Amino acid sequence: MRIITRKVGALFAVAAALGLVSGAADARDFTIASWGGTYQEAQRNVYFTPFGETSGTAFLEDVYLGGWAQFQAMQDTGQIPWDVVQLETSELVRGCEEGVFVKLDWSRIVPVEDLLPDAVTDCGVGTIVWSVVIAYNADTVGTAPASLADFWDTKTWPGKRGMRKGPKLNLEYALMADGVAPADVYAMLNTPEGVDRAFAKLDEIKPLVQWWEAGAQAPEWLAAGDVELSVAYNGRISNAQKDGINLQMIWDGTIYAIDSWAIVEGAPHQDAGYDFIRFATDPGRQAAFTKAYAYGPTHNDGIGMVEPERAKILPAGDNLATGLFGGSQDAIDFWVDYQEELTERWNRWVAQN
């Protein structure tokens, strides 16, 4: 175990005491934490329940909503509520460096060459490829946009634009729209001039932007006509299509990343964690999951098991040709280093008229 903070604040002493009252850590069942909602429901059907049945493991589920707070609390209190968690690369890398997650013994999972190279990291096993895309309402848009540059074309599309609140994604989009090749984006952002250039490009559309906080807002706004074009998670757009709303997306300049399974250091059911991750990294199950939720598989054989019609709307193959990989070491280093400074700058920028 890593060092426990020298002096634990009164608050956490109370929290720890409550934890002791409610039972020691190893008394709980094997616990998996994921993103909740319909997403976790799909995972339950494809992964959790079948795993519980085949292995005879009793399991519990929890919801992780992103961010660092829960891992910080685990470090400070030594209470480990989860065995396996699914998370984004930035938290995965930070947690791996800080000793929150187990350094994996890959021989207990799958041969590493079976997975996409980017899905293999020291502490994480990639499980989905997700992406953000430019989306629009095909019933109301008039001319359909075709490229990322069109998002900045305020003559043809004078309406409002939905973008995610905060600097992340937006700075990358701005540079790509300004003609920077995806491969050069993070090198450019690592210079002060690059960041200035990104903000200057965002200035061009700033008066038209409506910032969303939750992923569900983008398809809602497009459907309601609140915005004409929007940055959105591709899975959300596919879900809206399933509900009969005629939303469409374009793959030019998509930013894609990988979510991974990780085993928490100090968790009581680490062996079950390995068994579960091996079970969930099966290409057939990953392909089955893409049917329920429109994210791409990480197993090399996964995409071949998906019907071509379905594969067309997944972040996989040719769809990612002009995209930017937001899960690279450069991207992670950049965002872990500059998140706070750029969030401050973004907050200031967005409040100025």
Next chain:
Amino acid sequence: MTAPAGSSLEVKLRRAQRRRSFTSFLLVAPLLLFILVVFAGPILSLLYFSIDDPKLVEVMPRTAKIVTAWDGAELPGEDAYAAVVEEIRTGYANRTVAAAAMRLNYEISGFRSMVMRTGRKIRRITGPPYKDALIGLDERWGDITYWRAIKASAGPYTTRYLLAAVDLERRWDGSVAKAPPERTIYVEYLQRTFWISFWVLACCIVIGYPMAYLIATSGRRTSRILLALVLLPFWTSLLVRTAAWVVLLQNKGIVNDFLLLAGIVDEPLTLIFNRTGVYIAMVHILLPFLVLPLYAVMRNVPPGQLRAAASLGARPVAAFLSVYLPQTLPGLGAGCILVFILSLGFYITPALIGGASDQMLSYLIAEFATRTGNWGMASAIAILLLLSVAALYPVYRGLVRGGTGFRFG
């Protein structure tokens, strides 16, 4: 004969009094304990987190000791470089150095990945001179600003979070100066928080005062119905009411549909994701906090007084200003303070209904606490908010004491 009897009576009395005060202490003991645990404890730990700075000194104790003694004027000597090499080497191997690197990153963005990269390549350094070897790995190790950042992080306590919360920073020579312009957002957020709270309060008074008057002066049945109308939303969860306002205010929401249908507007008004929406929802949520204390005082103002003033020749306005209003001031004061203080801490309503430039201080607290895990900064902003509320306490005391009749609290 009388004196000893009197003194024994005195002793008995004192004993009885002591027993009684002990019993009454026992009676309030659970409450006292409760307040200590849920109120004083968190505030103290909040204060503690805002100045606590243990990371670097925990992971790199030798480096911390050397840079603390160093004057910061010129690059430190070989011993400092040797300590850094050794402590990054062990810290990288047992995965403790990242927490210290994160702390250093607060001083200079990019310092974290610089330390981690150094850690990945540290095995290339096999012996002295460590200074040249470290600068060979990354030339920034030869830049004095990075060493000053290490000095500033050497702990175990720091003022950086508290200073940053008011847009200040400490320079390497110990002087306090304004933070660079692109990082000064906290005072602006504080001003915005007060500004929004002020307008919410103003709207609450304009709507709430006549409303409370109506409830207090109408017949029993009407006043009951009106009171129920105030109380009903009061009992509904804040989140539910906020979500309901989203439904009402959006572009194709009920309000806009009605306005379009009635021909009042030609195209939908933008009522949401801007300040207007925040005001509407916050005023609705906070109105009961003004109406209820006002109603409590107004009910006790005898209606005959206004008639008496009128019969003595006062015009309605004069009668209201000199007879009615002064008697309702304590209730108004209590209501105002309640509304103002509650609105200072609003989070979920501006987050869901406001745009990016309508967020208040609590938004920043949540951002630091949940997203980046920077509890020092989250605590410092929380203290800023707490102090703002504490500064209002004398105002509250003055207002409540100023009037006669009803006293709130």
